């Protein structure tokens with residue numbers, strides 16, 4: 001369920017979900033630039049994304065031009081099949097999603113996965129709980145990929161996609177709205193999921209040191225409230241004992 005659609009100037013809406021325990025539902029960014037709309041992440045199910053589109057419908061200037069995935073985790077990606085637009089993401093995001101894209105995914109698929117990898121149980125049960133119908137569901141693979149950095153130029157807004165070495169996932173991508181001074185962080189500031197922890201001996205301190213603080217006024221985490229620069233710095237200091 002949507003808690004709030006927050007407008008940041010004319011060109012950005014942040015879709016903030018209700019906080020429901022046990023349901024991973026990330027923030028979604030909707031960038032509107034004259035005749036183009038770009039989604040930053042897609043939410044955890046096509047149904048949720050359809051409810052977002054229904055709320056935004058009359059305010060969008062036209063079809064969605066691009067979707068950007070901040071990383072490959074299901075709660076950011078599974079909503080994409082409600083849209084038909086090219087997906088831009090880091091090349092490892094493509095690699096991470098590819099095995100899943102060719103599978104027939106339904107309830108029995110996840111039940112089988114739980115038997116094979118019991119550590120994933122909580123995550124797979126969450127997927128099953130938010131999806132009302134697997135029949136039309138598909139994984140939408142990125143069709144435009146990048147390695148370190150790329151720019152997406154819209155008429156009144158430039159999006160800079162920056163790959164960061166984040167402990168959370170190897171494909172973590174930040175999205176900066178250059179003119180607006182907004183940075184979407186995806187899940188880069190969170191610890192990795194339990195089942196992936198041993199693979200990520202990377203440092204938050206190092207990653208945080210690379211952020212473009214001076215150019216950013218608003219930091220939008222994958223989950224939770226957007227923060228101004230001072231609040232963000234303070235939060236990171238406490239969280240990571242910097």
Ligand SMILES: [Zn+2]
Pocket residue numbers: 071073168169187
């Ligand atoms: Zn994640």
